[in-house]
Amino acid sequence: MVHRFPEPIRKHVVEVLKTGQVCKELINYDNILLYLEVSCISRPLKTACEEKLLECVEVMNSIDALQIAEKNLFKSHDVNDRFSVACAQKDETEAPYVYIASGKRVVRYDPILLKHEHCHNLNHQRLECSLVVLGDFIYALGGHHNGNNVLEIE
Numbered sequence: 316m317v318h319r320f321p322e323p324i325r326k327h328v329v330e331v332l333k334t335g336q337v338c339k340e341l342i343n344y345d346n347i348l349l350y351l352e353v354s355c356i357s358r359p360l361k362t363a364c365e366e367k368l369l370e371c372v373e374v375m376n377s378i379d380a381l382q383i384a385e386k387n388l389f390k391s392h393d394v395n396d397r398f399s400v401a402c403a404q405k406d407e408t409e410a411p412y413v414y415i416a417s418g419k420r421v422v423r424y425d426p427i428l429l430k431h432e433h434c435h436n437l438n439h440q441r442l443e444c445s446l447v448v449l450g451d452f453i454y455a456l457g458g459h460h461n462g463n464n465v466l467e468i469e
Contacts, residue, residue, distance in 0.1 A: 320349050321346075321349075323341075324341075324346055324349050324350070327341050328350070328353055328360070331357055331359065331360050332353075332356070332357055335357070335359050336359065337359045337360055337362075337363040339363050339366070339367070342363055342364060342367050343367075347364060347367055350363075350364050351364050398415050398416060398417040398442075398443075399415070399416045399417070399442075399443060399444045399445065399446045399455070399458070400413060400414065400415050400416075400446060401413075401414045401446035401447065401448050401453055402414075402448070403448045403453060410425070410426060410427045411426070412424065412425060412426075413426060414434070414446060414448075414453050416437065416441070416444060416446055416455055417442065418437075418440055418441070418442065419436045419437045419438075419439070419440050419441075420433065420436060420437075421433070421434040421435065421436065421437060421453075421455075422434065437455055437469055438467070438469050439460070439465050439467045439469065440460045440465075441455065441457070441458030441459065441460050441465040442458055442459060442460065443458050443459065444456060444457050444458025444465065445457055445458070454468055454469065455468070455469050456468050
């Protein structure tokens with residue numbers, strides 16, 4: 316698989332496999348996917364790739380995630396202008412996900428990959444509700460629909 320890599324990366328990978336030494340400065344976000352392809356056969360290379368990816372995660376916080384989501388997801392018209400939002404992050408080694416609820420729709424946005432996916436729909440139509448993260452769950456509280464308050468929690 317290394318034979319199809321660009322020459323500088325191919326040479327670096329061959330050197331890593333020979334010596335077990337990784338020049339971390341050569342691994343960057345533009346070429347990390349190539350290094351990850353062969354990292355399974357070199358523990359030092361795998362560790363270097365993980366460290367490079369964690370650098371990105373460590374600088375990401377909830378405010379950053381919300382700003383990235385706003386720039387990308389809201390322009391796609393998957394969410395209307397009366398939405399609710401919450402950020403969830405398991406621990407400091409993982410990037411936060413942004414959860415956005417609007418109507419019955421819930422979307423999870425990954426600010427690292429710049430992709431979103433639809434989650435389970437809410438049972439009750441609601442706008443401008445509160446989204447709360449507790450453990451591995453996100454709860455929708457209150458909100459309103461057609462001029463009425465929504466009292467259900469889901």
